[in-house]
Amino acid sequence: MSEQVIVIGGGPAGMMAAYTAASGGDAVILCEKNEKLGKKLYITGKGRCNLTNFCDQETFLKNVVHHPRFLYSSISRFDREDLMDFITRYGCRLKVERGQRVFPESDKSSDIIKAFRRALESAGVEVRLNTPVTSIVTRENEAVGVKLADGTVLEGDKIIAATGGLSYRSTGSDGWGLDAAEKLGHRVSPCRPSLVGLKTKETWPAQVQGLALKNVDVTLTHKGKKVRTERGEMLLTHFGVSGPLILTDSAYMDDAPETYRLILDLKPALSDQTLDQRIQRELKANDRKQVVHALASLLPKKLMPIMLDLAGVDRTKTANQITKTERRAIVDALKRQPLQISDFLDINTAIVTSGGVNIKEIDPKTMASKRIRHLYFAGEMIDVDGLTGGFNIQIAATTGFVAGTRSE
Known part of the structure; x- marks a missing residue:
């Protein structure tokens, strides 16, 4: 029997959830407050869209920084091969580059979004753009619909919230969904920027801003204890430091930023x-x-x-x-x-948000809320995040797929 499914949010998680639900025979309405779908996808990977990572599941889970165990069940049902097959099937050819990163062959993120749009159209999803949702309507601990900005209430048998985190607010990630989840009684882990540049107490990096340092070792310490060391590339900036090594370090900083310090080894090959x-x-x-x-x-x-x-x-x-x-x-x-960290760069510049709806309140096999019946979560709203390299879009697609799959 067909159900009415309403998906809030037109990012990769929401689009995958909508497609999956519609492919399973449900009537689906996708509400997106922006004028187009996949707005954040347009700017990911410097406009190229690093879709996923062509690694095995064990490696994938090692690159999930917070709560990888939550994804054990879902990644076995929809992994990188499934996502790549899906995107290819709808007209976007892909390629694998250094670090197993997967990009569209054209190097245009718009081609990934076009593939998603074709998929939604073929599955019969009703896409409503410029349609902000103002609240999730509940009755006796059960989600029964959504209220739109114009006052209209859309009734649904299943509501999937996939509204993103707090980074890149211009793309629509303004935290509305997290506030809505909290109002419905869910615990929301504090949100902070991840995969982001770091401000430093020292000002000397500003004297050489724009200088990229290659093959350096960066050690992250927390209250004097070593957290991790990695060799690679970093960038000196007007505010402090950025670049691949620094973005990765930022993902591991779960305490106040000023409790962390970086130690640079500019000549790691030499004792x-x-x-x-x-x-x-x-x-x-x-x-x-x-x-x-x-x-x-x-x-x-x-x-x-x-x-x-x-x-x-x-x-x-x-x-x-x-x-x-x-x-x-x-x-x-x-x-x-040594470089003393003073703060994260603004969350609006972060690639991803760390934090979100507490995983203990979501069924990892279905993405269903344990507090509100018929309410599901997907994507960056959930307190799960990974490193750079395509892992976060894969998390979004995987959780979207599971949320959109009809529970037996």
Whole structure:
């Protein structure tokens, strides 16, 4: 028997939920407050849309930072191959790049959205754009419909909320759905930005803003204890630091940002001793030059004078004047440069929101609310988030698929 399903939100989670429900024989209305579907998808992956990651399920779950166990059941029912097959079936060819990241062959996120739109159309979903929902209508702990901004009430047998988190508000992720869930009695874990740049107490990164550092080690510490170390690329900015390593570190920061510190190793391939020997060779070979020029080959040109200042070494000294103690200070500055985190960059710049509807109040096999009958959640609203690389869109599609599947 066909049910009336109402989906709130036209992102990847909402579109997948609507398609799945309609494909199962239900009558589906998708309410999207924006003028078009998939608005946030347009800007993901710098406009290319990193759809998913072509890794196995074990690797996928390792890249889910918060509550991967919640996804055990759902990812086995709709994984990266299912999502790729779905998008390809509706006319968008895909390719796999470095790090197993999956992109549209055209490098245009709009092609992913077009595939979703074709799928919705083929399944008979009624898409209502410019249709903001103002409340979820309940009766005796049961969701029975939604109220629209114009006062209209749409009745439904099943309501799926997929309104996103708090990042990129211009795309519609303004937290309305989380507030609605809370008003209905759900616990909502505090939301914070994730996969976001970090502000630092130190101001020296601003002196070289825009400088990308490759093959550096960044160690994240929390109250003096090491959280993680990873080698890769980072970016020095006017506010502090960003880039791939930093975005990943931000995902692991569950306490107040100021309780975290970064330690940069600008020469991770060299031990302290080897680096000291290299410095000695450079100083000897350029003994009449100022130290800032004598050691120029060690770092990008603009960074060396800053590191000497941080090491407490007079950059105008000639190479033959540098003492053993000063050499050690330079080694320390290059191998263990601390940066005190002061804050996250604004949540509106974050790739994803960490936090959301508490997973203990959602059935992981159906995405159904445990508090309100016939109400389901999908996507970024749920307190589950992953690293960069296509994992968050996959989480959205997977939870959307499960939410849209009719429960037996």
